[in-house]
Structure formats: C-alpha cells, structure tokens
Amino acid sequence: MNPVPITLSPAGPAGPVRSARRARRRRYLLCPPEHFAVTYAINPWMDPDxxxxxxxxxxxxxxxxxxxxxxxxxxxxxxxxxxLPDMVFTANGATVVAGRVLVARFRHPQRAGESAAHRRWFAAARFGRVSTAAEVNEGEGDLLVAGRRILAASGFRTTPAAHREAEQVLGLPVVSLELTDPRYYHLDTALAVLDDSRVMYHPEAFAPPTRRLLRRLYPDAILADPADAAAFGLNAISDGRHVVLPAAARGLAEQVRAAGFVPVPVALPELLKAGGGPKCCVLELRSDERGGRVDGGAPRVA
Structure with missing residues (x-):
C-alpha cells in the first residue's frame, strides 16, 4: 500500500491546517449502531439508567x-x-496484520457473541488466515499496531497470556503495557498510534513501569492531560496525517496540530455513554503488503 496524498484539510479553531505529512489510504470495518443500547455496565462509563x-x-x-x-x-x-448492543465497537472484535486475523475472545459474556459475528464476516470477505483467540483478548481495543510492533495492554480486559498468542499469530513483536485506571479499560482509550514511530497517551492511565517504558520508546510522544483523556480524546484514528478525534478534546487537537498532523474533530456523545469513541467504532483491515491478496466480500457503507 503506497502513501497517497489526501486533499481534505479540515479546519479547526485556527482555520485550515497545512501539513507536510502524508496519509495512507486505509480499509476499515464499521458496524451501524442499529441495536445500540446500554443495558448492562461493564465499564465505569456505562449506566443502564x-x-x-x-x-x-x-x-x-x-x-x-x-x-x-x-x-x-x-x-x-x-x-x-x-x-449485541456493543457491536458498533468493531475495534474490539479482532486484530488484522498483513492479512492475518486474530478474532477476539471477550472477557464479559454480554459481548461473547460478537466473536462469532466477526468470524462470519471475515469468512464471507474471504480472508484466508483467520484464527480465534484461545486467550482473552479484545482486539484492537488492547492490541495497537505501531509500525513493526504491537503495543498490547493488560489490566482490565486482555490477559498477559494473550500478548504471547498475538505475537505468534500476527507475526509482530509485542510490547506489554499495564493499565491501572478503570476509566481507561482498553488501551485505545489511553493511547493512540499517530504513525509508525509516534504516539499520544495519558500517562496516568498506566502503571509506573509502563510509563517509564513509554517514555523510553516514544520520547517525543504527545501527552494528554486529564480533561482531554476524560473526553476520550485518545480514542483516535490516524492515517499518518489526519487524526480523527472527539471534538471535545480541544487541547489535544491543538497539540496534534502543533506536531504537524491534521486534527479532524467528530462528536459521538451517545456512543460515549457506553464508553466508546471514534477508534472503538473502527477496525483496521490491514492487507498483506508482501503481495498477498485480501478480497472484500462485504458491502461498503452507503
């Protein structure tokens, strides 16, 4: 997949953004929230009342x-x-690297049926290398591809044993991180990958050894303050140039802009009631860049 310049230049408080960074076209899997509801509470953001x-x-x-x-x-x-009211959060259903698919195994029984739905989709879309996790692993919620490594979290959902399984199935080295704040129960609520070598994260969401590790791996990372983290600002989608993030995370958007990326604000307040934001709704389908073909049998969103 070659870098492709994208001409859209979203405007923020300071007007249109000019950036020398280049985007890569991505393929994403989304699920419309036709059955969305908050009927149970499996994270601190959910209130059935x-x-x-x-x-x-x-x-x-x-x-x-x-x-x-x-x-x-x-x-x-x-x-x-x-x-399955949480199916809108497709990022939790699998992780895809170079055409290899590791389908999630959810911790909570309320979401367990989503694994089968994802397996059926990948079969219909003719992905040839699909595995279902033996260990508890909640997909891109806790397994974030960052260049030639996977940043993997444990602490609330995905288990440490799942990190080794992901490394074996997906073929990339895994860096283990520990989450400690229950509000940031998935890695993608506390950290976002901006490009192959840069991330942004909320230090207070992680255990002290993980903070030290992240500082060593990413000395130029963008650090989110508590207010922007609580606005789910780190639940963001980056194509290497544009960063789609919650509109309420204004300070983080300005940091993203200052780092040479193009912030693209969106508002998803209803989905936040279930503890979800933009990234939760998007599973990236990474093709085999070594020449293997990944066909798409499912329709595009109209």
Missing part, C-alpha cells in the same frame, strides 16, 4: 463513516445483530 438516543447514535456514527470516506478511506460494513 441513563437514557440513550439510538437515532442520535446512528446519526453520529454516519457522520464518522462519512468523514472516513471523505478522507479517501474504504469503509466496509459488518451487519448488526439483535442482542
């Missing part, structure tokens, strides 16, 4: 999908299934 506006959630999700298409990316659709 708090009303959810499903129509608003669907509207906000469609805007996110339109932004991704507008940036030149391919968006494929996973069909929603009744009884």
């Amino acid at each position: 708090r009303p959810v506006d499903r129509a608003a959630a669907l509207r906000q999700w469609r805007e996110l999908a339109a932004v991704l298409r507008g940036l030149g990316h391919r968006v494929d659709l996973l069909g929603p299934e009744p009884g």
Whole structure:
C-alpha cells in the first residue's frame, strides 16, 4: 500500500491546517449502531439508567463513516445483530496484520457473541488466515499496531497470556503495557498510534513501569492531560496525517496540530455513554503488503 496524498484539510479553531505529512489510504470495518443500547455496565462509563438516543447514535456514527470516506478511506460494513448492543465497537472484535486475523475472545459474556459475528464476516470477505483467540483478548481495543510492533495492554480486559498468542499469530513483536485506571479499560482509550514511530497517551492511565517504558520508546510522544483523556480524546484514528478525534478534546487537537498532523474533530456523545469513541467504532483491515491478496466480500457503507 503506497502513501497517497489526501486533499481534505479540515479546519479547526485556527482555520485550515497545512501539513507536510502524508496519509495512507486505509480499509476499515464499521458496524451501524442499529441495536445500540446500554443495558448492562461493564465499564465505569456505562449506566443502564441513563437514557440513550439510538437515532442520535446512528446519526453520529454516519457522520464518522462519512468523514472516513471523505478522507479517501474504504469503509466496509459488518451487519448488526439483535442482542449485541456493543457491536458498533468493531475495534474490539479482532486484530488484522498483513492479512492475518486474530478474532477476539471477550472477557464479559454480554459481548461473547460478537466473536462469532466477526468470524462470519471475515469468512464471507474471504480472508484466508483467520484464527480465534484461545486467550482473552479484545482486539484492537488492547492490541495497537505501531509500525513493526504491537503495543498490547493488560489490566482490565486482555490477559498477559494473550500478548504471547498475538505475537505468534500476527507475526509482530509485542510490547506489554499495564493499565491501572478503570476509566481507561482498553488501551485505545489511553493511547493512540499517530504513525509508525509516534504516539499520544495519558500517562496516568498506566502503571509506573509502563510509563517509564513509554517514555523510553516514544520520547517525543504527545501527552494528554486529564480533561482531554476524560473526553476520550485518545480514542483516535490516524492515517499518518489526519487524526480523527472527539471534538471535545480541544487541547489535544491543538497539540496534534502543533506536531504537524491534521486534527479532524467528530462528536459521538451517545456512543460515549457506553464508553466508546471514534477508534472503538473502527477496525483496521490491514492487507498483506508482501503481495498477498485480501478480497472484500462485504458491502461498503452507503
């Protein structure tokens, strides 16, 4: 996959952004929140007594999908299934590296059925190398591809044993990180990969040894303050140039801009009621860049 310049230049508080960074076109899997609800609580953000506006959630999700298409990316659709209200968070369903797929095994029984839905999609889309995790692993929620390594978290959902399994199945070395703040129960709520060598993260979400490790690996990382982290600002999607992040994380957007990236704000307040943001809604389908073909049998989002 070759770098492709994308002409969209979103405006922020300081006007249109000019950036020398180059985007790579991506292929993403999304699932419309047609059955979205908060009927149980498996993270601190979820409150079943708090009303959810499903129509608003669907509207906000469609805007996110339109932004991704507008940036030149391919968006494929996973069909929603009744009884699985969190299916909109496709990032948790699998991790895909060079055409190899590791389907998640969820910690909580309320989400267990999502694994089978993802397996069916990858079979229909003719992905040839699909494995289902033996260890508890919640996909790109806790396994973030960063260049030629995978940053993998444990502490709340994914187990340390799953890190070794991911390394074996996906063929990249895994760096283990420990989350300690239950509000940031997945790695993608506390850290975002901006490009192959740069990340942004919230130090207070991690154990002290992990903070030291991240400082050593990424000395020029962008650090999110508590307010932007609580706005789910780190639950972001980057194509190497554009960074799609929650509109409420204004300070983080300015840091992203100052680092030469193009912030693209979106608003998903209904999905935040379930502890989800832009990245939670997007699973990246990384093709085999060594020449292997990955066909797409599923329809694109209309």
